[in-house]
Amino acid sequence: MTKQTDLLILGAGAAGLTAAFTGAGFSKKVILVDQNKPGGECTWSGCIPSKALINRAKEIHHVRKYVPTYEPDTAQLLAEVRQVMEDVYQNESPEVLAKAGIEFVKGKATFKDAHTIEVNGEVIEAKKVIIATGSKPAIPPIDGLKEVAYLTNENLFQQQALPKSLIILGGGPIGSEMAQTIARLGTEVHLIEKAPRILGNDEQDHAALIEQRLEKEGVQIYTNTEAKSVKEQDGNIHLTVEKNGTTFEVTAEKILVALGRQATLTGFGLENTGVEYDKKKIKVDNHMETTVKGVYAIGDVVGPYQLSHMANAQGITAAQDAILPIRRKIDYKNVTWCTYTDPEIGQSGLTESQAREEHGDSIRIYTHSYDELDRAKTKPDYIGQLKLVLDKKGNVLGASAVGDRAGEIISQIQTIKMLDINMGKLSSVIHPYPTYSEILVKLGKKIYVDNLLNKPVIKQVTKWRDKESE
Incomplete structure (x- = not known):
């Protein structure tokens, strides 16, 4: 017997769940299929468990400042x-x-064709299909890695206790967050990064502040360092690495692989659909529709940003386009993210270097340190800065925030950017005192003045005044 549905969604992670709730909200018959429990990577091995552990490690970190001998029960x-x-x-x-x-x-x-799957011996036919099969940890071809019991985010939070020492491969968001968090819980941490710095997608000077904070808290960071081989011996992991032509060994009880994500493209008959895809992703247009009409793909399986909030946005777009006659497009110009180290680091739009590549030297750069925020001064050992990258008119091209509440600050800027509001208008917005968000008002006042001075009439008057004063 064949079951019929309006919308079939394969994958019940962040993207698939959002698409399912959107479709059901339009009173369509929705079937959501997954071989695991709903929630996906975000609930079971990503956003939720990592932030839960980060919050607990932050509390332990504060306790250990006053009681240095305190040992947390990691189990x-x-x-x-x-x-x-x-x-x-x-x-x-x-x-x-x-x-x-x-x-x-x-x-x-398993797909039988583009609009038909078979699951548990039952055939389901759908008018519209959304593929949201997500991703899995990317495992590099390091000699010997497959022979050792390595950790990934999929099994890290299922451990009965944290190891006494840990090697982390990868200095991206996951690696950096877990390096600091696990070190705060008493583990000796070695962070290995092949690139010249950690957090390579973030503003360079802000990533440097995070790197300094991690080192201060005891994380041993090896940049420009490539993992060559790994073996398990005497109950420990022995990783051979190369840095600047010199080979040496790093030893720890466990090793965590945090080198990004690989789209899940096999194991469910994608080859039977006629949908175009390569080794990295499924090909979609800006409506999230694949090369087969009526079949959409969203989330980590398409990228270009493997972020839960981007997956949610794609899920809404795909579900609405699959159901409604008026189609919407996905817009990646306003991408944003936050890395939950302590302090946080948030990015919206272009970094300074990216903006210079696209817009040349006409861009305007504004920075403001937490040194000038009374709220920040109430906290010991604070660091923080906001950097704004504006066009010549004062509109936001990008921004980076590092410090407490960076995620909330960058979200305000993301809203301003999305609504195309000139940053100078923030000069008249009243923010509560003392808060970290005051940094936006302080920068808004500077930008407002510069906007005035850049007006042609003001420039001319300034020229006349300068001539008269000569």
Whole structure:
């Protein structure tokens, strides 16, 4: 027997869940299929458990400032993290989905053709299909790695306790967050990064501040360092690395691979659909539609940003375009993200170097340090800065924030950028005192004055005044 549906979604992670709720919101019959429980990487091995552990490590870090001998029970902490995952799952369970009008089918699905899958021996045909199969940890071809019991984000939070020492491969967001977090919980951490610096997609000077903070907290960072081989011996992991032509060994109890994500493109019959794809992603247009009409793809399986909030945006776009006659486009000009180190680092739009490549030297750069914020001064050992990259008129091309509440500050700038509001207008916005968001007002006043001085009439008057004073 064949089951019919309006919208079939393969993958119940952040992207698939958003698409499913959007489709059900338009009173369409939605079937959501996944071989695992709903929630995907974000709930079970990504955003939720990592932030839960980060928050607990921050509390432990503060305690150890005053009680240096305090040793946390990492087994208990990891158990608490797993409970948080279960708590979040209660809002994504099959029962909750059913109440929203979404039928969840747990099982391994295989495409028979572009609009037909088989799962648990049942055939499902759909008018529209959305592929949201997500991604898995990228595992590099390092000699010997497959022979050792390496960790990834998929099994890290299932450990019964944290190791006494840990090697982390990769200085991106996941590697940097976990390096600081796990070091704060008493583990000796070695962070290996092939590039010249960690957090390579963020503003360089702000990433440098994070690197300094991690080193201050005991993380041993090896940049310009390439992993060559790994072996397990005497109960430890021995990693051979090369830095500036010199080969040496780094030893720890465990090794965590945090080298990005690889799109899940195999194992569900994608080759039977006629959809175009390569080794990295499924090909889609700006409506998230694949090369096969009526078949869409969203989330990590298409990129270009493997971020939960981008997956959510793609899910809404794809579901609406699959259902409504008026089609919307995805817009990547206003991409933003936040890395949850302590302090946080947030990025919106272009970095300074990217802006110079696109717009030349006409851009305007403004920076403001937390040194001038009374709220920041109330916290010991604070660091922070906001950098704005504007066009010649004062509109936002990009911004980077590092410091406490950087995620909230960058979100305000993201809103300003999205709505195409000139930054100078912030000069008249009243913010509560003392807050970190005051930094926006302080910069807004500078930009407002510069905007006035850049007006042709003001420039001419200034020239006349200068001549008269000569």
